[in-house]
Amino acid sequence: MERLIILTAGKTHSGKSTFARKLEEKLDHSVVIDQDHQAEFINTFYPKLLPPEGPNTFKYEISQTILDFAADRTDYHMILCNSNRHPRGRSRMLDYFHQRGFTSILVNFEIPDETLLKRIEQSNRNTRIFRSASTFAEVLKRQNEDSVEKPGREEADHFFVISEPQDTEQVINEILQIHERGGGMDRR
Template sequence: MNRLIIMTVGLTHSGKTTFAKALEKELPNSVVIDQDIHAEFLHTYYESLLPKEGSNIIKYALTQTIVNYAVNDTSCHLILCNANRNLKARLKLLDHFRNNGFTSILVYFDLPESVLNERIVKSQRSTAILRTASTFEEVLSRQQEETNNSDVIEPREGEAEHLFVIKRPDEIQSIIQKIVQIV
């Protein structure tokens, strides 16, 4: 069986998790791996272990353990619904999955800033996942500033076997159907 790795790329509140959950329902034998869940779990049960500054090494280690298990001990298609905005890290992940026989798909959420701001204002999401910001407005502002950083680059043709770009929320269902057809 040809296994898929679907990676979402985008700013906070662009719809990555909502898309991933909807895709998981329609793509048989798939699993969503969401670092926000890992961050919330660590914040709830292991707050004293979280680093005060720098990278959240424990969150990344937890995610890597889950990914390794899914790759090596299951036959699941994987849906990574993290931001995946850093080009070097994204390419490293894609290479890892290609070396393990996966077909790679990037789904880039390129929604207008006005849509993101509106979603943040209406959001019911817990801020418990946040470690270095106190609001999602702060997260969005920081992510927008990072876009000027050469390491944070939007996905391009050729990075993965398939690239889908979502510019409007009403495109989500058609992209899901295209991904399901790849299997």
């Protein structure tokens, strides 16, 4: 079986987690790996081990251990539900999976900020994932100040953009078709 790695990229509240859960329900033999779960676990049970400043290396180490286990000891398709906004990080992640024979799918969420702000206002998401922010509005503000290169078609075997909520079902259906065809390159 050819395995898929589906990597999401986008700002807070853009729909990455919802998309990942819906895809997991429809894509047989798949698992969602969401760094927010690792962050919440650490902040709940091991806050003393968090680095006082800089990158959350502890969260990344736990996430990498989970990825290694899932990639090397299971045969699941993997849905990585993270922001993945920085090109170098995406590149390293995609290289990691390409070396293991996965077919890569990158889904970029380009939802307008006004929609994101409305979602944040209505959100009841747990803030236990935070280490250096206190609200999701603050996270969005930081993401907007952090100029990063948008994901591109050349980064993965298959590339999709979700710019409206109704795009989600179409992208999921196209990923299911890729799975049925056995992966393969597209880069359209």
